[in-house]
Amino acid sequence: xxxxxxxxxxxxxxxxxxxxxxxxxxxxxxxxxxxxxxxxxxxxxxxxxxxxxxxxxxxxxxxxxxxxxxxxxxxxxxxxxxxxxxxxxxxxxxxxxxxxxxxxxxxxxxxxxxxxxxxxxxxxxxxxxxxxxxx
Amino acid sequence: xxxxxxxxxxxxxxxxxxxxxxxxxxxxxxxxxxxxxxxxxxxxxxxxxxxxxxxxxxxxxxxxxxxxxxxxxxxxxxxxxxxxxxxxxxxxxxxxxxxxxxxxxxxxxxxxxxxxxxxxxx
Numbered sequence: 240x241x242x243x244x245x246x247x248x249x250x251x252x253x254x255x256x257x258x259x260x261x262x263x264x265x266x267x268x269x270x271x272x273x274x275x276x277x278x279x280x281x282x283x284x285x286x287x288x289x290x291x292x293x294x295x296x297x298x299x300x301x302x303x304x305x306x307x308x309x310x311x312x313x314x315x316x317x318x319x320x321x322x323x324x325x326x327x328x329x330x331x332x333x334x335x336x337x338x339x340x341x342x343x344x345x346x347x348x349x350x351x352x353x354x355x356x357x358x359x360x361x362x363x364x365x366x367x368x369x370x371x372x373x374x
Numbered sequence: 375x376x377x378x379x380x381x382x383x384x385x386x387x388x389x390x391x392x393x394x395x396x397x398x399x400x401x402x403x404x405x406x407x408x409x410x411x412x413x414x415x416x417x418x419x420x421x422x423x424x425x426x427x428x429x430x431x432x433x434x435x436x437x438x439x440x441x442x443x444x445x446x447x448x449x450x451x452x453x454x455x456x457x458x459x460x461x462x463x464x465x466x467x468x469x470x471x472x473x474x475x476x477x478x479x480x481x482x483x484x485x486x487x488x489x490x491x492x493x494x495x496x
Contacts, residue, residue, distance in 0.1 A: 246386045280383070283429045287456055288386045291478040306458075 240292065244344065247288045251297075251337045254281040258330055265323055270316035278326065279308035285333065296349040297336045303357035304329040310359040329357055376492050377403040379419055381412035381438065382427040382454060387477070391425055391454075394481045395488065409433025413441040416449065422495070423488060424451045426471070428462050436466045443470035450491050454479075 258281040261274035282305035289297035307326070317323050332353055339347040378400050380391045385407075392402045404419045406412040408430045416424060424442065428435040435453060442449045453466045453474040463474050472491045475484050 243386065243390070246389065250384060250386050280429055280431060283456070284384045287477045288384060290456075291386070291390060302458075 243292060244340065247292055247294075248337060248341045250288065251285050251333075254285055255330065255334050255337065257281050258333075262323070262326055262330060265317055265326070269318075269323070272312075272315075275308060275312055275317075279305060279312060282308055282329075294336075294340060294346040296347050297333065297340070299354050300329060300332055300336065300350060300357070303354050304333070306359050307357050325356060328353065376400050376422040376488070377419070378488070379404045379406065379412070379415055379421040379424045381406040381409070381415075381424060381430070381435065383407050383430045384427075387427065387454070387479075390479055391484070394479060394484050397481070398485045398488075400488065409435060409438035409441070412438040413445070416442045417445060420446075422450060423491060424449065425454055425475070425488075426451050426466075427454045428456075428459055428466065436462060436469055439466055439469045439471050448495075450495050452487060452491055 258278050261271075261277040261281075264271050264274040265278075282301045286298050286301035286305055289295075289301060304326070307329075311317055311322075317326070332350055336347045339345075378395055380388050380402055382388045382391070388405050388407075392405075395402060403421050404415045406415045410433045412424065412426060412430075412435075413433070426435040426438060430438070433441070439451050439453075442451060447470070449470070451471045453463055453471045454477060455463045455474050456477045466474070472494070473487050475487050
């Protein structure tokens with residue numbers, strides 16, 4: 240498994256660089272289909288590798304990011320600056336998690352709060368909750 | 375010995391499949407890292423089986439299945455899917471794929487699936 244851990248770290252770091260570049264492109268235009276597709280594929284790929292090595296926390300964050308990107312693909316555009324900020328947050332968390340694997344060789348702890356907010360439409364339902372009258 | 379073409383954009387996954395299938399005596403005759411390369415390598419190598427990732431750059435695995443079936447309607451393609459991709463797997467099977475394996479790969483399951491599709495081809 241050590242061999243695969245090395246490949247995972249190398250390949251994930253490359254994917255995260257690609258993801259970062261694509262997110263910077265999205266800053267210039269929310270509907271950049273190529274950038275949206277790139278982030279989706281990179282998240283999908285990291286998810287598959289992480290799941291294979293039982294790095295469950297990384298698999299979970301990348302899975303939610305992938306789902307979020309699938310929703311953005313369907314919509315054709317990032318909704319707003321808040322959603323873009325959320326994507327950057329997911330990217331930064333993945334960078335931290337992959338770095339933790341490189342340093343410790345272990346699966347990093349889960350980030351349940353991020354997983355919850357990345358889950359597509361979770362922010363919408365939380366907005367609705369805020370807007371609902373509290374009697 | 376069955377000859378296998380492995381198509382996946384992640385070298386991690388290609389190595390993992392290679393290790394699994396070679397441990398059972400299959401030969402990996404080629405690798406492809408996107409859908410267009412998969413079609414080109416299919417034409418060149420004429421493998422017995424293709425393991426095909428679904429999400430790939432330039433041309434998706436599903437479109438690559440369609441491209442391969444256009445060249446060779448008897449082609450034997452096994453999709454590599456992840457949980458949550460059931461709709462895409464169905465689409466790939468309708469396009470002509472023979473079966474699918476699910477990531478993360480379980481070696482026994484990969485080998486059983488490959489043997490099953492190869493037996494059907496005989």
